[in-house]
Amino acid sequence: MHSMVNDDGTMKAESHGTAQAERPGAATGKVKGRPRGRPRSFDRETALEKALLAFWLHGYEATSVSDLTRVMDIGAPSLYAAFGDKRSLFEEVVQVYGATYGSFIDRALAEEPTARAAVERVLREAAAAYTEPGHPHGCLVVHAAANCSTPEVEQSLRDRRNADIAAFESRIRADVAAGALPPVTDAAALARHTGAMIQGMSQQARDGASREELEAVAEIAMSIWPRTGTHTG
Amino acid sequence: MHSMVNDDGTMKAESHGTAQAERPGAATGKVKGRPRGRPRSFDRETALEKALLAFWLHGYEATSVSDLTRVMDIGAPSLYAAFGDKRSLFEEVVQVYGATYGSFIDRALAEEPTARAAVERVLREAAAAYTEPGHPHGCLVVHAAANCSTPEVEQSLRDRRNADIAAFESRIRADVAAGALPPVTDAAALARHTGAMIQGMSQQARDGASREELEAVAEIAMSIWPRTGTHTG
DNA sequence: ACATTTCTCTAGTGCCCGCTATAAAATGCA
DNA sequence: TGCATTTTATAGCGGGCACTAGAGAAATGT
Structure with missing residues (x-):
């Protein structure tokens, strides 16, 4: 009962392709023609x-x-x-x-030259992304599994949130090691502060805050960083 | 059908007393003795x-x-x-x-001499309250009605969150008017930043942050305020 | 043509949801 | 001892939940 192998010994298909590689006849070697049976009626x-x-x-x-x-x-x-x-x-x-709406964090961390610049960009882009018209406000990863009675689902998004904070922390540590930030910098606390800001801004967006209001919050939040370069006060 | 008046013309009781004044025979004038019927078996x-x-x-x-x-x-x-x-x-x-777990915000706003002192105390007490053993972590008002399919319930907690931010804002405005904060202070943004910090710290507490970690976040968050008095930085 | 494969449609399954009808139990008052 | 009043336990209401069995429909292969 309930096996993955059919009576004739062949494997069951498990059709619903897990995200990518939507069934180009992988195992059989066939690549071109349509699958085999009735085609799906939706995209x-x-x-x-x-x-x-x-x-x-x-x-x-x-x-x-x-x-x-x-x-x-x-x-x-x-x-x-x-x-x-x-x-x-x-x-x-x-x-x-x-990979789409939430990718701005990884992109900022990868592209910006310093941790501070990355965080500044993250907060500024969060203000825009979380209030963008055409889709719900706030961050799906922050809110969609809150109060979830399936613990695994709740934990999976929690892991994503904590992974972002860990990424901030390692980026900050790199700057400390490189001398771009003072040696006394508490990288973990700074990273957690950034995470809290993002999550708080997401909640604010859900509660009705506008893009401009969130940008003002982001600007205030950035004033915790040690001053570097020019600045207009 | 479905009336509040019984067949004999008397009013239905609607017994479940709404929070306080647990039925001391209000309408009848009686005050002392037990109610009338079978007593409740639980507190x-x-x-x-x-x-x-x-x-x-x-x-x-x-x-x-x-x-x-x-x-x-x-x-x-x-x-x-x-x-x-x-x-x-x-x-x-x-x-x-x-009135109990969440009262520390109103108390700080009422008791502290300045907006800054109030916010500092709020953030510090939030770090403790949101990680206290013996009850769930984080803030009930922030999380308990997230993704709620009863819009009125979700809105009622949203209103409470926004009311807290409005209270911060008016407290900050008072300090600006009194000269305790610079005239250029963006009270609304500062208040919203405080709200975002509280909500972000609450989410962090739910995600496993300790009291010490949240206190470090709170300390960092407080560095946005204009310097007054002594400081060991 | 015809079997094979795969998808779609109808119509459910059992389960848990918020909530309640009913009658027995426990009190006060006469 | 009744009798009125209120709370209790039992048992079940209609309805929505995630999910699926079964038959037919639409494509493929030979």
Whole structure:
């Protein structure tokens, strides 16, 4: 019972492709032609984006499968065939979110020359991203699994939040080592302060704060950093 | 149907006393002796505190009535008779929370001589309160109605959060008017920054930050304020 | 043509949700 | 001892939840 191997010894397909490599006949060697059976009647990426917006707006728990099938405009069996269960769909949504709406953090850390510049850019871009029209306000990773009765889901987003703070900390440590920040700098506390600012700004965005208001908050928050270079007071 | 008046013309009791004045025979003039019928078999305040802890830990939506009756150790009909419905119980819980665990904000604003001292005390006490053993971490008002599918409940806590920020702002404005802060001070932004810090620290507490870590964050956050008095930096 | 594969549609499954009807139990008052 | 009043425990209401069985529909292969 319940095996992954069929009666004839072949493997079961596990069709719902986990995000990328949407079934180009990988194992068989075939690459070109259409799959085999009846083609899907909806665009998977489009449906995924609709699911993303629903989860972003209402959170994991409060978004029912019935809500999802309505906004994705597909039937429940199609959803389960294409994405697995609700939790798998959410995990895929989080992955897509991190690679698109949430990518500004990694990008700033990678591209800016100093930790301070990276954090300044992160806070400024957060103010814009969290209040952008056309999608829900705030950060999905911060809010979508709050008060979740599935502990694994809540923990998975918690891990993402703490990973961002760890990334801030290591970036700050690098600057301290390079002499761009004073040796007495408390990198962990500075990183956690940055994380708290981002999460607080996200909550503020959900509570109605405008982009300009969040930018003012970000500017105030940046005044904790040691002064370097020019400045207009 | 569904009237507040019984067949004999008398009024229905609507017994579940809304928080205070637990039925001392108000209308009849009687004050001393026991009510009339079968006495309640549980302590209302104790049960309310248990409900508070459950809502604090899991949030409004994820705490089911079945959860509540279990932790309060009463049957569902007793819960409904004593507290109304789930939403009324939650509102009463929020009120109790604000008068106890959450009262440190109002107290600091009322007792400290300056806005800066008040905010400093608020942040320091938040670091302690949000990580205190014996109850869930973080702030109930910040988290318990996140992703709530009952908009009124979500809005009611949002209003409380924004009211706190408004209180910060007016306290800061008072200091500006009194000359304790520079005239160019952006009171709204400073207040919102404080709100974001509190909410961010609350999220950090939920994500596992310790009291010491939050105190370090609070200390960093306080460095945005114009320097007054002595300082060892 | 015909079997094979895969997706879609209908219509559910069992479970838990918030909530309540009912009657028994426990009190005060006559 | 009744009788009125209130709370209790039992048991269940309709409804929404995540999820799926089964049959038909639409593409492929040979």
